[in-house]
Amino acid sequence: MSKNVTTINDTGSALKKRKKISRSSEIWMRMKSKKSAMIGLIIFSLLILVALSAGFLVDYQDDVVTPNIPERLQGPSMEHPFGTDSIGRDIMSRMIYGARISLGVAFAAVIFQVIVGTLIGAISGFYGGKVDDILMRINDVFASIPNLLLAITIATALGHSIINMIIAIGIAGTPSLVRIVRATVMSVKDQEFVEAGKALGGNDMQIIVSHLIPNCIAPIIVQGTLKIATAILATSSLSFLGIGIKPPTPEWGNMLSGGREFLRNAPYITVIPGLAIVTTILSINLMGDGLRDALDPKLKQ
Amino acid sequence: MSRYIFRRVLQLIPVILGASAIIFFILSYSNQDPVMMLLAGTDPTLEQIEMTRHQLGLDRPIWIQFFSYMGGLVRGDLGVSYSTGREVFKEYMLRFPATLKLAFWALFVSVLISIPIGIVSAIKQYSWFDNFGMTFAMLGVATPNFWLGLMLIILFSVQLGWLPAGGYGGLKFLILPAITLGTGQAGLATRMTRSSMLEVIRQDYIRTARAKGLSEKVVIIKHALKNALIPIVTVLGVQFGHALGGAMITETIFSWPGVGRLMIDGINKYDRPVVIGCVIMLCIMVSVVNLAVDILYAYLDPRIKAGYSK
Numbered sequence: 001m002s003k004n005v006t007t008i009n010d011t012g013s014a015l016k017k018r019k020k021i022s023r024s025s026e027i028w029m030r031m032k033s034k035k036s037a038m039i040g041l042i043i044f045s046l047l048i049l050v051a052l053s054a055g056f057l058v059d060y061q062d063d064v065v066t067p068n069i070p071e072r073l074q075g076p077s078m079e080h081p082f083g084t085d086s087i088g089r090d091i092m093s094r095m096i097y098g099a100r101i102s103l104g105v106a107f108a109a110v111i112f113q114v115i116v117g118t119l120i121g122a123i124s125g126f127y128g129g130k131v132d133d134i135l136m137r138i139n140d141v142f143a144s145i146p147n148l149l150l151a152i153t154i155a156t157a158l159g160h161s162i163i164n165m166i167i168a169i170g171i172a173g174t175p176s177l178v179r180i181v182r183a184t185v186m187s188v189k190d191q192e193f194v195e196a197g198k199a200l201g202g203n204d205m206q207i208i209v210s211h212l213i214p215n216c217i218a219p220i221i222v223q224g225t226l227k228i229a230t231a232i233l234a235t236s237s238l239s240f241l242g243i244g245i246k247p248p249t250p251e252w253g254n255m256l257s258g259g260r261e262f263l264r265n266a267p268y269i270t271v272i273p274g275l276a277i278v279t280t281i282l283s284i285n286l287m288g289d290g291l292r293d294a295l296d297p298k299l300k301q
Numbered sequence: 302m303s304r305y306i307f308r309r310v311l312q313l314i315p316v317i318l319g320a321s322a323i324i325f326f327i328l329s330y331s332n333q334d335p336v337m338m339l340l341a342g343t344d345p346t347l348e349q350i351e352m353t354r355h356q357l358g359l360d361r362p363i364w365i366q367f368f369s370y371m372g373g374l375v376r377g378d379l380g381v382s383y384s385t386g387r388e389v390f391k392e393y394m395l396r397f398p399a400t401l402k403l404a405f406w407a408l409f410v411s412v413l414i415s416i417p418i419g420i421v422s423a424i425k426q427y428s429w430f431d432n433f434g435m436t437f438a439m440l441g442v443a444t445p446n447f448w449l450g451l452m453l454i455i456l457f458s459v460q461l462g463w464l465p466a467g468g469y470g471g472l473k474f475l476i477l478p479a480i481t482l483g484t485g486q487a488g489l490a491t492r493m494t495r496s497s498m499l500e501v502i503r504q505d506y507i508r509t510a511r512a513k514g515l516s517e518k519v520v521i522i523k524h525a526l527k528n529a530l531i532p533i534v535t536v537l538g539v540q541f542g543h544a545l546g547g548a549m550i551t552e553t554i555f556s557w558p559g560v561g562r563l564m565i566d567g568i569n570k571y572d573r574p575v576v577i578g579c580v581i582m583l584c585i586m587v588s589v590v591n592l593a594v595d596i597l598y599a600y601l602d603p604r605i606k607a608g609y610s611k
Contacts, residue, residue, distance in 0.1 A: 141319030144584055146543055149552075149564070153324055153576065157331030157566050233445055237550060240447045241565060256448060263466075267455045273449030281443035 030294040037290020043283035051099040060237055065094035065248040073266045083268045084260060091272060094250040097235055098273065101251045103280075105165050106231035112170030113177050114224050118216065120174075121181025122208050126189055136182070143175035152236050155243050165244055169234045184216040218295040225288040229281045236277055252277050302599070302606075303594060313588045317581055321374060322367075324580050329363055333382050335571040347579060357383055370574075376428040376478040378573035379581065382567075389578035400559035403478055404544035406539065410483025411490055416533070419494020420521065423502060441488020447538065450481040450554040458586070467556035472598045478555040482548050493536045495576060504528075528599050534594055542590035544585030 031037055050057070058064060068088035076083045082091035124135040142150065151172035157198045158164035188194065189212060236253030238244030245251040247258060252273040259269030302360075336354050345353075354360045358369070373380055379389040447470035457477060458466035468474050501507065502525050510524045547561030556562075560579055567575030599606035 141316060141323060144316045145320050145323065145580060146583070150578065152568055153327050157327045189434055236445060237447065241553060251433065263451065263455050266458050270451050272453070274445065275447065278443050282439060285439060285443060
């Protein structure tokens with residue numbers, strides 16, 4: 001008798017285990033089967049690796065910010081693979097540090113968006129009624145101002161610093177995330193497991209955190225990934241317009257902008273950071289599309 | 302239909318007031334001072350600073366400033382620019398024709414690229430052309446406007462010397478900015494055209510049209526495209542509306558004297574009335590184009606028309 005019970009228990013836990021592995025590995029298998037998504041993932045991972053190891057690869061003071069006038073405006077060579085800029089700094093070193101700034105600001109801004117957006121969206125979707133009305137009207141007003149314009153205004157008002165850029169881009173990108181989380185919460189909040197959670201005596205906050213938000217994880221991951229691309233674009237656009245991160249701090253947008261006066265003699269100053277931005281955004285978009293198809297095959301057309 | 306339009310215009314009012322209020326408070330609580338901006342380079346005395354502050358009405362409490370501005374707004378008065386002293390609305394209207402021209406030609410470029418590529422990609426799904434089309438669309442979405450603009454300048458102005466790198470005038474000056482803005486828009490529009498067409502060409506009525514013996518051209522253009530147009534028109538409409546509100550980056554690169562530049566200049570000088578005025582006009586442009594698109598739906602799809610008259 002007791003033997004039987006153990007067997008049943010064993011089978012139960014084995015089933016549970018297998019199911020758990022199969023879900024994540026299923027997503028991974030689907031992602032792996034899409035070549036473009038894997039290319040995106042590999043390129044993006046390499047970029048993150050470069051950004052994280054920037055401190056080991058180059059010396060910030062010597063290579064990145066200190067002018068070296070005698071070597072100014074040199075084209076690409078063995079010593080300077082991407083050439084040097086208008087005051088003789090090595091563009092490759094600046095690109096490597098720039099990756100840290102551009103990606104770092106974008107990641108931080110998206111984390112901001114995800115936290116604030118999920119919270120507002122979940123509360124709005126869960127409570128409905130007046131709370132939903134008020135939060136959504138405010139959200140709509142923010143959404144009615146184009147992202148870039150809102151980010152520019154906030155960044156100008158707060159002043160130029162990396163933290164302020166993160167706040168500006170974070171706020172500007174939040175409204176669309178609120179909408180997505182709210183829609184997902186509304187679609188699951190009447191299902192039985194939420195009812196069960198309530199019946200077990202869970203309070204609103206517990207239900208939101210442990211039942212509703214986990215069901216929004218897939219759309220949040222997909223949107224969050226794609227929003228990193230938007231945030232990188234916004235960061236570089238702001239810096240390009242002279243509103244974002246100021247030189248000598250290297251950021252791809254302000255490096256590109258710095259080359260505008262030398263389009264004739266040193267076009268590479270403008271070309272290279274732009275290529276980096278395009279590659280990054282492309283890799284993120286490929287990865288995000290693949291992730292969306294992998295997490296929710298129903299969405300695939 | 303007219304009731305529908307009236308209702309939509311009414312819905313616009315809270316959006317405009319809300320957006321104005323947001324921009325007002327963001328700029329008011331900034332740690333920058335428009336007065337110092339205005340007097341920069343003149344080494345002003347304390348008296349001059351206070352004098353200017355008083356003239357601009359910035360010495361009043363923030364709530365008084367807010368309600369007096371909003372009061373003007375309700376009467377249709379967008380206020381006076383701090384830096385030029387001219388009426389914001391006049392200043393805006395002076396710049397608007399340039400923006401309208403750019404937005405229109407960018408839309409033209411975008412339609413010219415996105416619809417043919419999108420249709421052929423959908424018909425020949427997974428062919429080499431589809432791969433090419435989707436790669437183009439992905440690149441279009443991933444390329445920042447400012448970089449594309451500068452690359453076009455390097456190629457066509459600096460290297461080949463065919464077109465001017467910036468300025469405002471005849472068609473010559475229009476080509477590069479229109480391509481820059483239009484190609485950026487085309488990326489999303491191409492993807493939209495493809496996916497919308499893919500959905501439609503699987504429908505039964507397309508098979509019926511083919512079975513009737515209609516030529517492929519008629520099937521695609523008359524039966525498929527017409528039914529696939531709604532999402533495409535929506536995307537194009539949103540993009541056109543935003544371009545009408547001022548393409549800040551494209552206008553900056555090509556020194557195009559449109560409202561996007563007015564907005565950037567206003568932001569850089571903390572010229573609150575100019576920035577709010579531009580944002581309000583932008584909201585109006587986007588809403589008017591969206592409304593026009595919604596009305597266009599009624600012509601594309603009679604079922605939607607029936608829905609409006611309810």
